[in-house]
Amino acid sequence: MPQTTIYVSPRSLGAPDQRPPAVVTVDLARLFAGNAALAGVSLTVEAGRAVALLGPNGAGKTTLLRLLATAIRSSFGTARIDGLDLDRDAALVRARVAYLSHDTGLYDDLTARENLDFAATMLGTPDRRVRVARALADMGLSDRADDRVRGFSAGMRKRVALGRILLGQASLVLLDEPTAALDDEGVGLVAQLMAAWRDVGVTVLVASHSTDRLEPHLDARVTLDRGLVSDVDGMGVISTPVGVPAERRVVVATR
Amino acid sequence: MSTLRREATLALAIARKDARAELRGRHAAVGALFFSAVVLLLFGFALGPDAARLAAAAPGLLWLALIFAGTLAVSRLHLLETDDGALDQLALYPVPRRAIYAGKALGGFAIMLVLGLVVLGAVGILFAVDVGGALLPLLATVVLGTIGIAAVGTFYAGLTVRLRAREVMLPLLMLPVLAPLLLAAVKATSAALGGDPFGELGAWLQLLAAFDVIMVAAGAATYGYLLED
Numbered sequence: 001m002p003q004t005t006i007y008v009s010p011r012s013l014g015a016p017d018q019r020p021p022a023v024v025t026v027d028l029a030r031l032f033a034g035n036a037a038l039a040g041v042s043l044t045v046e047a048g049r050a051v052a053l054l055g056p057n058g059a060g061k062t063t064l065l066r067l068l069a070t071a072i073r074s075s076f077g078t079a080r081i082d083g084l085d086l087d088r089d090a091a092l093v094r095a096r097v098a099y100l101s102h103d104t105g106l107y108d109d110l111t112a113r114e115n116l117d118f119a120a121t122m123l124g125t126p127d128r129r130v131r132v133a134r135a136l137a138d139m140g141l142s143d144r145a146d147d148r149v150r151g152f153s154a155g156m157r158k159r160v161a162l163g164r165i166l167l168g169q170a171s172l173v174l175l176d177e178p179t180a181a182l183d184d185e186g187v188g189l190v191a192q193l194m195a196a197w198r199d200v201g202v203t204v205l206v207a208s209h210s211t212d213r214l215e216p217h218l219d220a221r222v223t224l225d226r227g228l229v230s231d232v233d234g235m236g237v238i239s240t241p242v243g244v245p246a247e248r249r250v251v252v253a254t255r
Numbered sequence: 256m257s258t259l260r261r262e263a264t265l266a267l268a269i270a271r272k273d274a275r276a277e278l279r280g281r282h283a284a285v286g287a288l289f290f291s292a293v294v295l296l297l298f299g300f301a302l303g304p305d306a307a308r309l310a311a312a313a314p315g316l317l318w319l320a321l322i323f324a325g326t327l328a329v330s331r332l333h334l335l336e337t338d339d340g341a342l343d344q345l346a347l348y349p350v351p352r353r354a355i356y357a358g359k360a361l362g363g364f365a366i367m368l369v370l371g372l373v374v375l376g377a378v379g380i381l382f383a384v385d386v387g388g389a390l391l392p393l394l395a396t397v398v399l400g401t402i403g404i405a406a407v408g409t410f411y412a413g414l415t416v417r418l419r420a421r422e423v424m425l426p427l428l429m430l431p432v433l434a435p436l437l438l439a440a441v442k443a444t445s446a447a448l449g450g451d452p453f454g455e456l457g458a459w460l461q462l463l464a465a466f467d468v469i470m471v472a473a474g475a476a477t478y479g480y481l482l483e484d
Contacts, residue, residue, distance in 0.1 A: 069347060070347065071343055071346070071347060073483065091349065091351075092349075094347060094348065094349040095349035097347075099347060101340060101343065101344075102340075103339045103340025103343065103344075104339050104340065105339060105340045105341050105343060105344025105345075105347075106338065106339055106341065107272065107276055107335065107338050107341055108280075108338045108339070109275070109276040109279040109280045109335075109338075110272065110275060110276060114272075114275065118268060118272050119348075121264070121265065121268040122265065122268065122345075122348035122349075122350055123348060123349070124261075124349075148279070157339070
């Protein structure tokens with residue numbers, strides 16, 4: 001069983017209101033073969049907030065997360081993470097962002113522990129062995145830590161991938177369908193993680209079709225439709241319509 | 256920790272990860288080894304049973320077998336990164352891109368070196384060539400040659416790993432670039448086996464070393480762009 005308190009970060013990020021916005025995008029767009037997966041999103045997310053990205057398939061949720069993670073480059077528009085430009089300061093942004101994608105990014109022929117140990121080396125995690133053991137315990141994987149992930153179920157693989165996020169020092173966590181393939185206990189773990197991240201001031205953007213169990217840990221919900229923001233509900237998020245010059249921007253939804 | 260030391264640690268971690276996966280899955284080495292053995296045997300059949308002819312062709316056959324097998328090895332080593340989006344994850348770590356290149360190239364070099372030594376021994380046995388008589392210069396040639404194959408192969412394997420036609424594209428792109436290496440390595444091997452009567456071995460080894468330096472530098476400087484979408 002996972003431990004009751006999940007160890008998410010070795011440092012406090014400081015009071016959210018003393019920090020720059022975690023995410024600022026201006027008319028951010030990405031085309032794939034001429035089609036706009038993201039058609040111009042201008043979004044500001046305050047530091048320390050937990051925001052759900054909602055919308056039907058093809059709305060642009062995954063594209064937005066991949067852009068913010070620096071996994072892909074934008075076709076138009078700009079974005080800043082913690083005040084750092086996504087294109088110009090990509091290397092610095094990577095040190096601040098953790099991303100859970102649909103793919104787990106695990107090596108099949110390595111064990112769960114070896115996968116996390118490799119990730120910890122890449123992330124420069126201090127006290128590597130202790131932190132890896134702790135992440136495995138927190139994700140309820142201690143019993144299977146030394147088994148190759150090739151034999152793991154989709155849910156177990158996702159737990160290992162979530163454990164990898166615990167090894168870094170991210171100030172922004174991007175989760176793409178984190179509860180997909182997870183059992184009830186696993187979904188509870190994600191909810192626990194969201195609470196723990198909030199405690200230390202980590203900003204979370206979570207794209208999901210089912211946010212019921214995560215609802216208590218969310219500050220706002222942003223709905224995307226055909227690559228544009230169609231609705232914003234909650235605190236700490238500002239969205240402006242596409243194409244409006246900066247000096248004439250009006251906050252269309254915030255409270 | 257100094258930047259160089261940190262990058263060396265990262266590169267070693269990537270190479271160690273590849274070696275561990277390779278020892279368990281045996282994706283690259285075993286396939287490449289059998290492939291090079293088949294290439295040597297087929298060339299042997301094609302050239303006929305004339306011992307003098309086989310011995311004269313041995314340096315060329317050794318390096319053709321190594322380069323063909325190297326294409327296979329670096330390709331298989333990069334396929335490890337296609338496990339469930341592993342390459343995308345590798346690109347998202349906050350590490351210098353050249354450290355990722357160095358790690359992948361180091362893993363490729365380790366496999367190529369083992370392959371080179373085994374194939375060198377096989378050539379000695381199959382083509383009745385006295386490998387033991389010129390062991391040091393032959394070892395130097397194999398080390399420098401396999402560094403070059405790994406350096407070039409790692410770059411082009413990274414370029415083609417996301418392509419559907421990667422098995423076709425990789426040799427098409429990689430083999431022409433390896434032409435200078437093939438020339439220098441064959442000449443160096445011939446000189447070493449023949450006792451270096453014209454004192455040309457050093458010059459060919461220098462050419463191999465220069466090729467390695469240029470290719471490693473070019474790969475380290477440009478590999479990062481291959482990781483971008």
